Structures are given as C-alpha cells and as structure tokens.
Amino acid sequence: xxxxxxxxKTFNADTxxxxxxxxxxxxxxxxxxxxxxxxxNGAGKxxxxxxxxxxxxxxxxxxxxxxxxxxKQPEHxxxxxxxxxxxxxxxxxxxxxxxxxxxxxxxxxxxxxGLRWGISSDEKQQYVEVLKTLDLGLENRLSSKVGLLSGGQxxxxxxxxxxxxxxxxxLLDEHTAALDPKTAKKVxxxxxxxxxxxxxxxxxxxxxMKDAIHIGNRLIMMHDGNIIFDISGEEKKNLQVSxxxxxxxxxxxxEFANDRMMLA
Numbered sequence: 001x002x003x004x005x006x007x008x009k010t011f012n013a014d015t016x017x018x019x020x021x022x023x024x025x026x027x028x029x030x031x032x033x034x035x036x037x038x039x040x041n042g043a044g045k046x047x048x049x050x051x052x053x054x055x056x057x058x059x060x061x062x063x064x065x066x067x068x069x070x071x072k073q074p075e076h077x078x079x080x081x082x083x084x085x086x087x088x089x090x091x092x093x094x095x096x097x098x099x100x101x102x103x104x105x106x107x108x109x110x111x112x113x114g115l116r117w118g119i120s121s122d123e124k125q126q127y128v129e130v131l132k133t134l135d136l137g138l139e140n141r142l143s144s145k146v147g148l149l150s151g152g153q154x155x156x157x158x159x160x161x162x163x164x165x166x167x168x169x170x171l172l173d174e175h176t177a178a179l180d181p182k183t184a185k186k187v188x189x190x191x192x193x194x195x196x197x198x199x200x201x202x203x204x205x206x207x208x209m210k211d212a213i214h215i216g217n218r219l220i221m222m223h224d225g226n227i228i229f230d231i232s233g234e235e236k237k238n239l240q241v242s243x244x245x246x247x248x249x250x251x252x253x254x255e256f257a258n259d260r261m262m263l264a
Contacts, residue, residue: 001201002029002052002169007061009044009051021047023225024061029169029203034195034216037205038244043222045205049171052203054078066168080109083162083200085155085175092158095147099138099157102146103127106161130160134190152183156190163194170195172204176211188215209241221248 009022021044029035037045050056052063054075063071070078086092093102104119104127124142131139134156138149146154155175162170172191176184192215195202206212212219219236221229221244229247231239 001031001033001066002027002203003062003064004028004052005062005064007048007051007063008059009047009056010059021225022051025225025227027220027227029201031201032199033218034200034202035204035218035220036212036216037203037220037222038207038209038212039222040248042224044225045222046173048222049173049203049205052169053082053084053171081168083167083170085158085162085170085172087174087177089151089155089158089178092161093146093154095145097146098143099131099146099149100124100127100142102157102161103130103164106164109165130164133193134160150183152179152187155179155183155187159187159190159194163198163200166198166200168201170200170202172202174205174207177207191215209244213239213241213244223248 004025004027007022007025008020010018010020012018021042025044025048027048037048039045047056051058052065054070054073054077058071061071062069065078065081068081070081084092094105097105100119104123107123127142128139131142136153136156138144138153138157146157149157155178159175175191176187179187188211191204194200202216204216206215213236217236218230218232219239220227220231229244
C-alpha cells in the first residue's frame with residue numbers, strides 16, 4: 001500500500017542552519033498494516049508523515065501509494081488519497097462551521113462539487129448514524145458550531161472526518177498528545193475501532209511507548225533520520241517498555257538519555 005524508497009530531506013540546505021532530517025528512509029507497508037512510529041525529538045517522525053502528505057517536497061527518493069507514484073504530486077492532489085489527524089485538535093475542523101457542514105466537506109473530499117443543495121436529508125441521516133459510533137452525543141447536535149466542542153470531541157470528529165471516505169492511508173501525528181489522559185484513551189480506542197472495522201492502512205506517530213506496543217500490528221523506531229528498529233506480529237505483542245528502551249540505547253549508542261522520561 002505504501003512504498004518509500006531511499007527518502008532524503010534536508011531543511012535550510014547550504015546554510016548555517018542546515019538540518020538533515022531524513023537520511024535514506026526505506027519503508028514498505030502492506031494493506032491493512034497499522035504501524036506505530038516512535039523515537040526521540042528530532043528523529044524525523046513527523047517529517048516522514050509530512051513528506052507522505054506532500055507538505056514538503058522530496059529532495060531525493062520515491063513515494064508510491066497503492067501503486068501510484070506520488071513523489072512529485074502537490075499536497076492538494078494527494079489529499080484525496082489520505083486521511084490526516086493532527087496533534088492540535090483545532091487543525092482538523094472548521095470552527096465556524098456546523099458539525100454537519102464539516103462532515104459534508106469530508107464526505108466530498110476528492111469529488112467534484114456542484115450547485116445542488118448542500119446536504120440532503122438522506123446524507124444528514126447518514127451523519128447521525130456515524131456520529132452515534134463516537135458515543136459523544138454529537139448526533140443530536142448536527143447544527144452546533146464545531147468551535148463549541150471540547151478538544152476531545154473535536155479530535156474524535158476529525159478522526160471520523162478523516163475516515164468518512166475510506167483513505168488509502170491514514171496518518172495520525174501524535175493525535176492524542178494534546179488531550180487529557182482519559183480523553184486520550186477514548187480517542188485511541190475510537191482509532192483502533194475505526195481502523196479495524198474499515199480495514200485501514202495507518203501510520204501513527206506517538207511518544208507513548210505503551211501505546212506504541214499495544215496498538216497496531218507493527219512498530220518502527222526512528223533515530224537521527226533513519227528507521228533503526230522494525231518489529232511486528234507476535235514478537236511485537238511480547239514487547240515490554242524496557243525492551244524498547246534497551247533497543248533504542250543499543251541502536252543509538254546511548255544517546256537516548258534526554259528522551260527517556262518523555263517516551264516512557
């Protein structure tokens with residue numbers, strides 16, 4: 001489903017602030033893979049997701065999604081193939097629009113727009129049904145402005161919008177990091193349910209090692225612009241946080257000290 005080959009990215013090249021963020025990353029995902037990505041600050045995790053989404057141009061290397069070469073496609077073109085949920089709950093929705101209007105925008109992603117009446121009664125009923133799956137009571141608030149929702153409600157709505165039309169790939173960039181622990185768990189549970197029920201292929205960046213171990217079927221660890229550890233299946237299920245810390249310190253030459261507390 002995703003084929004990344006020898007991906008390089010450097011910011012501020014040939015200046016005093018030059019930073020080589022990705023150093024020949026290779027990553028292949030099969031359809032239905034749910035991959036968690038973990039690593040210290042500056043490892044290249046979010047940059048990798050942004051490169052897939054087309055936020056930054058590729059220096060060298062190639063990106064293929066479901067057999068389509070998207071390496072040079074602009075962000076707005078490949079957007080119809082991707083679902084994205086950001087760390088900031090405010091980024092994935094339009095605050096001044098109603099819940100049903102936000103869902104309507106998501107439902108029309110990648111489709112041609114016409115001049116017909118915006119939301120039909122059948123479509124509205126469809127939104128009621130999908131909102132019920134969130135168990136947040138939002139199905140009774142279709143005409144409420146999204147800006148009135150809590151951060152957790154907005155993030156759950158963003159997750160629903162990102163998957164309302166099944167994407168080729170779902171990108172989750174620390175999408176629970178800004179939420180309180182109780183709300184974060186609810187959004188993570190929703191994430192697992194939606195990914196599993198729709199058989200989605202997903203990449204999830206997280207700083208939480210326990211979440212990285214327990215969620216998904218595969219875990220990769222990044223350090224200094226490279227993937228240094230890739231584990232899946234039963235071997236992943238048997239991992240402990242202490243195992244990950246040891247693996248990282250072995251691979252990174254003991255440079256993990258500053259990130260140990262944050263990741264643990």
